[in-house]
Amino acid sequence: MTETTIPAKPPINWVTTILFSATFLAAITLVPWWGFTHGFSAAAWIWCFVLLAANGFSITAGYHRLWAHRAYEAHWSVRFVFMIFGAMALQNSILIWATDHRRHHRFVDQNDGDPYSARRGFWFSHIGWMLRYWKTGRKDFSNGRDLQQDPLVMFQHRFYLPLVLATNIGLPLLLGWLAGDLWGVFLLAGVLRLVLNHHFTFFINSLAHIWGTQPYNDNNTARDNPVLAFLTYGEGYHNFHHFFDRDYRNAVRWWQWDPTKWLIRSLAWLGLASKLQRVPDVAIERARLAMQFKRAQAALEQRRDGPQITDLEAVRERLSREYEAFQATLAEWSKLREEWVEGTRQRLVQRWEEASFHTHVREIVYRLRMQRRRMRLLTAQLV
Helix, strand or coil, X not given: CCCCCCXXXXXXXXXXXXXXXXXXXXXXXXXXXXXXXXXXXXXXXXXXXXXXXXXXXXXXXXXHHHHHCCCCXXXXXXXXXXXXXXXXXXXXXXXHHHHHHHHHHHCCCCCCCCCCCHHHCHHHHHCHHHCECXXXXXXXXCCCHHHHCCHHHHHHHHCHHHHHHHHHHHHHHHHHHHHCCHHHHHHHHHHHHHHHHHHHHHHHHCHHHCCCECCCCCCCCCCECHHHHHXXXXXXXXXXXXXXXXXXXXXXXXXXXXXXXXXXXXXHXXXXXXXXXXXXXXXXXXXXXXXXXXXXXXXXXXXXXXXXXXXXXXXXXXXXXXXXXXXXXXXXXHHHHHHHHHHHHCCCCCHHHHHHHHHHHHHHHHHHXXXXXXXXXXXXXXX
């Protein structure tokens, strides 16, 4: 089967079809009807947003970055909270969600391997992949041996249905009873919260592979999108994530919205998280510059058959010099890293040598960033 092959439609999964249809219809009919006829209390709105955030962070910081990618380690109490509210998010158990996601990364955009391949269209990658018994959706836990050794993961997997019912029906009703607004809290914190959480998460599988930019890599459909990042607690910087999937961050610029990163960092500060995986700044700048060179070269190729600019040869020369400087900087980084590893192995690195290493690394990162700015100006001349 090729990447563009779309197999015949398999049988409908009536459980998920009825679930998604019923909750969505209730959210767009019962919720506004109750609001107009009875109104919602402040407690109903507060619990709606509190539980929406609890579910969202349990998926992003828990299911995704902790369990699917092992981007950090967390205390059992943190994992317990993520396990409970992750079940409430009703996106399947940790074991199923994380193993599906690992297959998505391994076979991204391949229609015969990626469970929610974006090349099969928006509807399929958003929700359609869960509405039928597709071959790519068959459960395969062979890539989740580590998950099967986690007692909390397996507890949730075995008792998933009771946890789902207790948290999605029992908890909202209890909170509504305590607040004196039984059905108001249930409709907002139960129904509307569930639907919003579902589709915000599903946007990462669909829109984040269609709408946005590709500053790090264009070998797959993943894109960075700040709008989606706002809705998904930072998950919208998807192009970065697909290229550096072991990094606990999705957004690396100080101004980019990634509250999941801030949560994990805060947990580490409190001693509840450790071993946060972080890609070196040099690797990030290298990826961004490589994409700029690729696009500049493509623009030069287009100029061969299109309208000419007067200083095309001068631009070509500058591009060549910039590329040589880029390669020289990367060679310098490789040599520096090898020397550091060798020095560490021999236990000869002193404090001043370590400081010298980090200073040298900062200089390399600075040069790469300055070159990236020059490349932006150079590429602009070709557009």
